[in-house]
Structure formats: structure tokens, C-alpha cells
Amino acid sequence: MKLSRHTRAAAAVAGAASIALLASACATGGGEGSEGGDVELTVTTFGTFGYEDLYKEYEKLNPGVTIKATNIDTGGNARTDVFTKLAAGSGLSDVVAIEEGWLGAIMEVSDQFVDLTEYGIEDRKADWVDWKYDQATDPDGRVIGYGTDIGPTGICYNGKAFAAAGLPSDRDEVAALLEGSWADYFDVGRQYTAKTGKAWFDQPGFVWNSIVNQMPEGYYTSDGELNVEGNAELRKNFDLLAAAVGDGLSAQQAQWDWNGGKSFVDGTFATMVCPGWMLGTIKGQLEAAGGDASAGWDFADVFPGGPSNWGGAFLSVPETSQHKEEAAELADWLTQPEQQVKQSKAAGNFPSTLEAQKVLADEAEPNELFNDAPTGAILAARAEGVKAQFKGPDDSVIQENVFGPPLQALDRGETDADGAWEQAVGLLHELVEE
Template sequence: MPRTAVVLAATAALAAGLLTGCAEDSGDEPGGSSGGGGGGGKGGTTLTVGVFGAFGLQEAGLYEEYERLNPDIEIKQNSVQRNENYWPALLTHLSSGSGLSDVQAVEVGNVAELTGTHAGKLMDLGKVSGVDKKAFLDWKWQQATTEDGKTIGLGTDVGPTGICYRKDLFEKAGLPTDREAVGKLWAGDWEKYLETGERYQEKAPKGTSFVDGATGVMAAVHASGERKFYDEDGELIYKDSPGVKEGWDIAARFAKAGLTAKLQQFQPSWDQAFANGSFATITCPPWMLGYIKDKAGDKAEDQWDVAAAPKPGNWGGSFLTVPEAGKNKEEAAKLVAWLTAPEQQAKLFDKRASFPSASAAYDLPEVRDAKNPYFGDAPVGKIFSKAAEGVPVQPIGPKDGIIQQYLADTGMLGVDQKGTSPDKAWDKVTKTIDNALDQ
């Protein structure tokens, strides 16, 4: 799923009752006009932070807190609403060495392009005082680290996945509703998730399906494998990857068995289906909980719950980087180290539902004790911490987002909505991907 959709979903999630905030759109330039800062610093050094979407650092009060701790620093945020505008402009400015903010945010789907081709233009943040590699999830740290060991970005958040499910629909279909029992239905195996769907469909309440759509299933399986589209050497392997094949085959079987509501995610019909209670399960990272609450509404409170996924994967997340061309790069690096420290990540989760990429934050009370009342007081801190620690160290490549989008929208969507043969759809989509990548 493209990060643009993730950003929009996260924005909606935040607006849905976790805590609200609105990022200002200051145009298409990552180093463009300021969207404002913490408001408390009037020091001699102004640090600019370039972000996309409702990133949350400013809204959670972290800039203001840093300014109080460092009176000589003032922080101003440059915000672009959509990553699809932010990212190309950032690449242009990195290439020219001008027009950059002191700190630049980078979405996980783009970070491999930086480690592969632009690492020399960014500071090695792994060497900054106060940064502890062991405090971060290993797979998150590796995503922004080059082959020769240079860490060009520090993680702000991750999107470990669970399965959100409707307890009322499960009960009507004769399935258990307790989250521990539900998780055991499919523990460790996406095949068991399919089998649970077949059981559900035998007694499914009228007008409901087990899952929203086949594309979501496919993405979840892909995210949970050891390999996806690239191997450890950066070679493109998506056609022969066992994980990609498993995701494609299982998703196609969901479609052919009639277990899906044939929906495309982040479309109006998908949003309406939450309100109508049209499907019983969906793969969900922490930010999805607020989205569900927003779309399903008050009438569905305590009908949704969260269980562990068959295998954990990751959906979403970002990094902070410091361009070498920056005028205040040493101070900027100190700011990034502080913003991504476990204590600040725990605060960001508490205020903005951005799940920490620093595993050292998981024992802090803001994370450890977190519950979601809309989801039956589900212990979301513990559920997603366990999921995050189980995500595989999966190689990511510069074109991951493009490949995933084509596999979903050009490939699996046709299988799900039009009944296209999986083999025919696969042949078509691989040709489309190869053309897009000039293979």
C-alpha cells in the first residue's frame, strides 16, 4: 500500500479520537516555508525540520519541550501534506545540496533509495552521542543502514500488525471472541487464517464477509516473510520469492473462496463498509485503530477487538535524517537523537498513537500499560510490542512501493473484483512491473 494512503490513514486515525492535530501544508518543497515550531524557543540557533503529513512531533509538544531544555534553540517545522510531493522535492534538494531543512523526515518506503544512492549526502547518526543501537528494533535499525554500516536515519515509528476483528460477527458465526482464543485460531500460519475464514463463512451473518479484500491479505503475508521483493544483495527477486508467491496464492484463494468483501482499501466504499459492519477481520497496525473508530462510529464501540496476526509484519513507519549540507548539522543531530530516544517515542505514542521503533520504550508505562477502550480495553501496548519484536529483518529495495502497488491494483484487485484467473493476472502484472522498472 502506498505511503500516501498510510499518511492519510494515519491522519484520519489521529483525528478519530487518539489525539487530534493538523499538519500545515506549506507547499511542495521539503525545505520550504515554515509551518511553525514549538513556540517556546527564542534562542540563537534555529533548526528547521522537514516533514510530510501529520507527523506528530510538533503536535505532541516535543519541539516545545526540547526548546525548554535548550533555550538557545528554536525549532521551526516545514510541512508538506503529501509524501508524493515531499519525496521528489527532497531528492532534488539532496542532489543540489541546497533548499534543505536541517532535519528531513523519510518514509520507510523511500529509505532504501537513500541508503543505496544518497548515503554520502547524509550524516551517520549511529555515531552521534547518546544514540544507542541496542535501544532500537534490529530490523528497523537495519532499514536505514548501508552495507558498509553507515546509519543515515533514526526511526521514529513502526507499524507492527495484528488482526482487528468484530466480536459480534464472530459470535454469530460460532467462533470464539476472546482475543487470546482468536489469536490461537491462526497462530503461526496464514493458511489457518484462511481456514478460519472458511469456518466463518459457513455461518456468516447475512451480508458479511470474513475479510475486507484480497489485496490486504496479500500485503500482510508479504510483510511477514523473511524476503519480499529484493534479496540481501539488493537484487530484484519478486518473481521467484517464496514469500511473494505465498502471499499471492493465499490472497487468490481468499478471493476464489468468496471470503472477501471485494473492497479496495482507502476508497469510499471501504470506509462505508466499516460503518455497515460488512466484514469481520482486517490486518491492522496501531494507527489503523483510530481509522476504524472514525469510520465504524460509536455504534461499533466494544464490537471490535485486536488479536495477534498469524505472523507479524510491518505496515508503515518513518525516519529522521540530517543532510550533510545543513548549516546546523551538529545541533540537528542532537535534536534527532533526542526526538528518537525511547522516552520521547513513548510520549509520541501516548499523544499521537505512533508506535515506537525503539524497543527500549516498550517497558515504559505509556506503552506497557496502554489500552484502547473502543476495542474492549485491548492491551494494545503489549499486543503491538510483541508483534514489533517478531517482525523479520526483511530486505527492502528502492522500488518496493511501486511493486507492491502494481501487485495490488493491477494484479490481485482483478482477481478479487473481476474473477480474473490468478495465473493470467500474475502474467499481466509482472509484465507491467518489468516495464515500469525497465527490466
């Protein structure tokens, strides 16, 4: 059964695994629909946003404003939540975080979100990397989101595991070792696995997402046409990854489930694709498993195939908000460079404002958990040359629901590259309107 665009966006994602972790906060302001006095603002965010202290700071700066926070566990569930509430015409928070992966679907209903040019966002256009502001602009020129973070990507690696395998462990030497193509990255992984008998990466889903994000055009062409079936370059990359999985480079971990964080402590795998926000995820996993810097993780200024962006978010104000002005003020404040620096230090993600990026690069504070790596400076370097890829309305559906099951079957050894690709094409026809 094929789904209509809008119902498909909600229904197909309802069973999807997450693209990113999700936190949601609920807040309500005091503009339209309020009579003055105290105001409660609701905010929904996703991932490890690092906003907890910023909420408290905003409340102190704005007496009478209360921010109420809740959490949604995954990005997939957050998307489902947003589209379910959009369909119902009620229930959305005053400020809603939108993930880059499903921004294309949101753009099909962008009229249900406030045009932030009415609240002065154009005055801040130069704050962001140019493509971030452009991403939040709909075909009618309405801007529906304040940019939060972006996802420049490097390689997290376990220095102890590298040393035990006879590989260099110094991050500059690791960067030189892994500089090159994905084929080169997998070849080093084969050396590591042959030496240790252990996996090179956690599971193929994240690697596949990174490879696709790096392509000039991913699941859609730049003019919005589906770009999967018959895409020779996409199939070539799929086969490359399938061969790596077949050679035992995957640890067969479930996405977003690393055995309670123990897999980061016990040497289950040696490398991981790491957009900036993933550093916060790993931190949480290590802490959950009782691990610390002694686990051996580090962060290298390198990514196979060159610059890549994975993820990033926007803060939007739904038309259903009764407090649009106050909600826009809060979203504006949370995404100012000063706050983005604080957010990055709390959550490990990387800001989308140029001033905040410069601060992190200049300060280059060592990240104790990652062998004192200057993660801010490394991410600033990884952000150079990044260009946003066009994301179509079903981009996240294709990533999670079309390619997710075949990659999992491939990881379990239940199929080969041809069978997995055929399964993906079948799911594409079933789930995505052409």
C-alpha cells in the first residue's frame, strides 16, 4: 500500500527506529492568547540538546516565564508525535525542534508553522552558515526555524584498541591513516579485524547514513526527484559497505543500543562515525556503563571521503501556539551564538552560528573524555567544505524504513548485497510515493 504524502509521513515513520535521540520539552509563553502576567512556555527538542541550564537561565532573565520540559525518546518517535499532532490540529508545544532528516516533510506543511520573518529572524541571517538559514526557508520565502546545531563529522576511535592491533593511536597519525576513501577505511578495518578478531564499527546503519549524506545528491536529486532505484553510485556504495559487513567488520549492534554503554568500554568495536552531537551520546553511554576517559576513546580530524554533515536541528513555532511572540523570543535566545557555545559545552554538539563556531575553535578546550582532544577545533575544521544535501519529504523514511531492515538482515548474515538491495527497492515501492 502506498501512502499519500502527508499521511505517509506520519504512518511510515510510526514504526521507524530513530535517526537521532530525542528530548522534548514543553513550554508556553504569554503573547497571543495570554492576558499578561505569568506565562508557561512548552518546548520539544530532540537528541542531547544541553538546554537544561539554559532554560533555568532564561527563566531568571525573564521573571514570570516558566519553561516546562518533557522528553520523547527517539527522533523517529518525535517525528511521529509532530505529524500526529499536526493532523489533530492541537497538542504541539510552543517551540518544537525539527530534525534536518525530516525537514523536507515539514516543508510540505510549512504553513502550519509561524513565519519567523514576522519576528525579525531576517536581521540574524548573517549569524548562521548560509545553507542553514536557507534550509529553513520554504518555497514561498517563509522562514520557519531558528538554526541550532549542525553535524560536521569526524571519526571517534579507541586508541587503546588501535595500539593493541599495532595501529597508530596518536590522533594526528590516525587522521593520516584514515584519510582517503571509504574503501581505504574498510581496508584498515580488515587489518584491524584480522589482527584482533574484533569489529571495526558498531553496525552498518550509521555508516550507510554517513556515506549517503556525503554524496552530492542522496535519496533525492537536488530538484526533488527520487534518486534510489537505478542510482549506480548509490548501489556502488551499498555494495562497498555490504562487503565490509560480510568480512566481519560490523559488531552487529542494534542502533542506539550499545549494551547499556558497555560496548564502549569492553572493546566491542574500534571506530564510530561521529557528528558533533554523537560525542554527547557516547559520553552518556560511557557514563551509563561506569566508564571514563580510561576507556581509551579519542576523536580524529578526519572522515573518509571528505567533509560530511549528519543532522542538525531547528526551533520552530507552530501556528497553534497561543504565545507566538514569547515562543519566538525564547527560540531566538536559545539559538544566539552565546547560548550555542553553552549548548555545545553541555551536549557536545556543534553550533550553526559562525560566531559560536569561532569561539569553540579559538578556545579549543580539551575534552577529557576523549583523551583531551580539542573537539571544538576539530569540529570547526570538519565543518569546512560541508554543503547541505537536499532532503526530500521521505528522506528519513527511506533511511530508516527502506534501508534499515535490509541492512539489519545483511548484518545478521541473512542475505547478501543483491538480496538486501532488492529488499530495499521493494520497500521503496511499498512505502514511498513516486
